[in-house]
Amino acid sequence: MLAKRIIPCLDVNAGRVVKGINFVALRDAGDPVEVARRYDEQGADEITFLDITASSDDRDIILHIVEKVADQVFIPLTVGGGVRSVADVRRLLNAGADKVSMNSAAVNNPELVAEASGRVGNQCIVVAIDAKQTSPGKWEVFTHGGRKNTGLDAIEWARRVESLGAGEILLTSMDRDGTRSGFDLTLTRAIADAVTIPVVASGGVGSLAHLADGVQQGRADAVLAASIFHYGEYTVRDAKEFMRGRGIEVRL
Amino acid sequence: MKVVIVDYGMGNLRSVAKAVEHVAPSAQVIVSDQARSLLEADRVIIPGQGAMHDCMREFMARGLHDALLKAAAEKPFLGICVGMQMLFDHSEEGDTPGLGILPGRVCRFRNDMVDAQGVPLKVPHMGWNEVIPVAPHPLWKGFDGPNGENVGERFYFVHSYYCHPADASAVAARTHYGLPFTCAVAQANIAAIQFHPEKSAAAGLRLLANFIDWQP
Numbered sequence: 001m002l003a004k005r006i007i008p009c010l011d012v013n014a015g016r017v018v019k020g021i022n023f024v025a026l027r028d029a030g031d032p033v034e035v036a037r038r039y040d041e042q043g044a045d046e047i048t049f050l051d052i053t054a055s056s057d058d059r060d061i062i063l064h065i066v067e068k069v070a071d072q073v074f075i076p077l078t079v080g081g082g083v084r085s086v087a088d089v090r091r092l093l094n095a096g097a098d099k100v101s102m103n104s105a106a107v108n109n110p111e112l113v114a115e116a117s118g119r120v121g122n123q124c125i126v127v128a129i130d131a132k133q134t135s136p137g138k139w140e141v142f143t144h145g146g147r148k149n150t151g152l153d154a155i156e157w158a159r160r161v162e163s164l165g166a167g168e169i170l171l172t173s174m175d176r177d178g179t180r181s182g183f184d185l186t187l188t189r190a191i192a193d194a195v196t197i198p199v200v201a202s203g204g205v206g207s208l209a210h211l212a213d214g215v216q217q218g219r220a221d222a223v224l225a226a227s228i229f230h231y232g233e234y235t236v237r238d239a240k241e242f243m244r245g246r247g248i249e250v251r252l
Numbered sequence: 253m254k255v256v257i258v259d260y261g262m263g264n265l266r267s268v269a270k271a272v273e274h275v276a277p278s279a280q281v282i283v284s285d286q287a288r289s290l291l292e293a294d295r296v297i298i299p300g301q302g303a304m305h306d307c308m309r310e311f312m313a314r315g316l317h318d319a320l321l322k323a324a325a326e327k328p329f330l331g332i333c334v335g336m337q338m339l340f341d342h343s344e345e346g347d348t349p350g351l352g353i354l355p356g357r358v359c360r361f362r363n364d365m366v367d368a369q370g371v372p373l374k375v376p377h378m379g380w381n382e383v384i385p386v387a388p389h390p391l392w393k394g395f396d397g398p399n400g401e402n403v404g405e406r407f408y409f410v411h412s413y414y415c416h417p418a419d420a421s422a423v424a425a426r427t428h429y430g431l432p433f434t435c436a437v438a439q440a441n442i443a444a445i446q447f448h449p450e451k452s453a454a455a456g457l458r459l460l461a462n463f464i465d466w467q468p
């Protein structure tokens with residue numbers, strides 16, 4: 001049976017991993033290659049890099065990082081952040097990314113999703129959706145870290161990007177992100193049921209039970225988390241053992 | 253040893269090259285779009301990514317057809333993902349003729365598949381699934397359990413189409429996703445796999461090492 005995926009997410013700024021990474025015996029907690037290799041050893045099914053570099057002068061740094069990681073870590077890599085054109089997508093794929101995630105650029109120009117997936121195949125194109133609840137049973141798509149409401153209904157937008165050619169959706173609940181109170185399971189379930197492409201749940205993981213809930217109640221195909229892994233609280237292996245205990249198929 | 257990875261302009265071959273270099277440090281790993289390299293190679297790997305019709309178009313446009321057929325007739329030869337699908341007669345994806353090296357066709361996963369709990373299965377089939385060998389083959393060396401049983405090693409898949417060989421004796425392994433499908437074929441010096449060994453961590457590297465050691 002297909003295993004549910006566990007995906008650690010790393011924020012990268014100007015070539016360095018930011019937010020605390022606290023592994024035992026890591027020489028340099030800011031080196032993306034070292035951190036990626038550690039997650040690979042723990043059994044991560046994939047790694048996602050979110051490039052949060054603000055300065056446009058430093059934007060090419062992520063390409064070198066992806067190259068270095070891809071040369072040594074043989075699991076799928078997803079890269080997002082600042083992707084605005086098909087050329088950006090191609091550059092990241094050529095550097096060694098397997099999937100490229102786009103967020104505001106897809107909102108501003110939905111045709112970009114179609115154009116990119118037509119060029120490189122839908123399996124390489126992830127659309128990241130940041131959703132916030134605006135009334136009971138209704139979520140809208142936000143950009144700019146949750147500050148700007150696009151007015152798009154999250155469920156309709158998910159269906160739309162699927163029809164445009166997205167191969168996967170990375171869904172983040174802006175209400176839960178950073179709260180450690182668990183995924184927004186109602187939102188996750190609503191999106192997962194609305195589309196026929198895989199959905200990765202993100203935002204709010206504070207415990208291993210949250211990961212299992214995302215799969216079992218949210219029906220996510222994969223779960224993404226950052227802080228519970230970064231601070232050495234749990235390893236990816238701990239997460240998988242817990243999920244297996246809950247009857248979820250995992251790669252161990 | 254010269255290992256040639258066939259480059260026909262579809263996607264990045266860097267990961268495949270790096271993974272082969274990793275398991276065969278003394279081999280010369282060449283990513284090439286030249287027919288001559290295929291003829292000089294000791295082993296040939298044909299990866300593939302993207303839509304089948306684009307892959308076939310780009311492949312044919314580079315004049316690699318004859319050299320590839322010759323390589324597939326005599327050298328240890330490995331197709332990966334769309335590089336596996338291209339070996340067959342025909343794909344449903346864009347109603348595209350393949351190379352016809354192996355008899356059979358390529359079909360799409362249906363969107364109405366469900367798992368054992370009745371939950372709909374997503375397409376693409378994306379993630380780590382179990383590869384169950386159905387016949388012994390040097391590629392599976394090290395994947396047996398202590399008593400020779402099939403342990404169902406997990407490899408990374410990402411695809412919406414799967415191969416349906418006409419000749420059941422060519423099936424080397426199956427995977428289950430909504431239905432049991434052929435995820436590996438082997439016939440004489442040809443092997444082809446639907447999953448991505450270059451993205452399948454230790455199991456994938458082991459399989460590539462087995463391909464490098466294979467003496468068909």
